[in-house]
Amino acid sequence: MNPKHSILLIEDEENIRSFISTTIKNQGYKITTASTGLDGLHLCASLCPDLILLDLGLPDMDGMDVISKLREWSPTPVIVISARNHEQEKAKALDLGADDYITKPFSTIELLARIRTSLRHAGNLTGAQTPAPYHHKDLTIDYDKHLVTLSKEMVHLTQIEYKLLTLLSQNSGKVLTYSYIMEKIWGPYVDNNNQILRVNMANIRRKIEKNPATPEHVFTEIGIGYRMAECE
Numbered sequence: 635m636n637p638k639h640s641i642l643l644i645e646d647e648e649n650i651r652s653f654i655s656t657t658i659k660n661q662g663y664k665i666t667t668a669s670t671g672l673d674g675l676h677l678c679a680s681l682c683p684d685l686i687l688l689d690l691g692l693p694d695m696d697g698m699d700v701i702s703k704l705r706e707w708s709p710t711p712v713i714v715i716s717a718r719n720h721e722q723e724k725a726k727a728l729d730l731g732a733d734d735y736i737t738k739p740f741s742t743i744e745l746l747a748r749i750r751t752s753l754r755h756a757g758n759l760t761g762a763q764t765p766a767p768y769h770h771k772d773l774t775i776d777y778d779k780h781l782v783t784l785s786k787e788m789v790h791l792t793q794i795e796y797k798l799l800t801l802l803s804q805n806s807g808k809v810l811t812y813s814y815i816m817e818k819i820w821g822p823y824v825d826n827n828n829q830i831l832r833v834n835m836a837n838i839r840r841k842i843e844k845n846p847a848t849p850e851h852v853f854t855e856i857g858i859g860y861r862m863a864e865c866e
């Protein structure tokens with residue numbers, strides 16, 4: 635598995651949205667769009683994108699507020715795309731936690747270069763502490779390559795499934811509570827019922843357990859959460 639990087643674009647102007655979407659898709663990124671700040675925050679919580687492109691002038695809230703709300707719980711890199719070209723605005727966005735700032739109009743080449751840089755930077759930040767691969771019985775997770783294998787066969791996981799499995803395996807042997815996992819993966823903007831987590835866990839088990847009813851890798855601690863078998 636080598637999931638494509640996913641990008642969330644929050645932009646209310648339709649022509650800019652479709653121009654950026656097409657540009658990004660052509661480069662092999664996966665793109666999701668939102669036209670309001672609130673939709674953007676909800677999508678960020680449910681999809682866990684690798685990068686966010688954010689317009690500052692949104693109909694329902696200021697992009698600056700989107701950045702500060704996001705930063706309460708999400709480290710996802712944010713590139714601001716804005717027509718506002720004042721140094722103060724740029725400084726404010728960066729101070730609030732944006733990673734970069736592009737002024738409209740911008741070239742496709744510039745946009746793609748900024749995206750690559752932000753993604754690389756985000757990768758390096760975690761890369762500095764990339765843990766050794768996880769091994770347990772026939773299951774291996776190589777965090778560096780984003781690769782999950784079962785008896786040397788590649789396991790195809792969605793982005794969310796991979797993030798869940800990474801969280802559990804990097805805390806292997808420990809029980810992680812439902813609410814801890816929900817907060818880590820989806821942030822505080824998701825409904826607090828655990829349905830979305832249970833569905834994802836069931837899918838993961840179908841993919842990595844020989845018999846999902848008697849799991850060998852990920853155990854349910856009933857009423858509490860999940861625990862992944864300790865790394866061997």
Ligand code: CA
Binds near residue numbers: 691
């Ligand atoms: Ca706008």
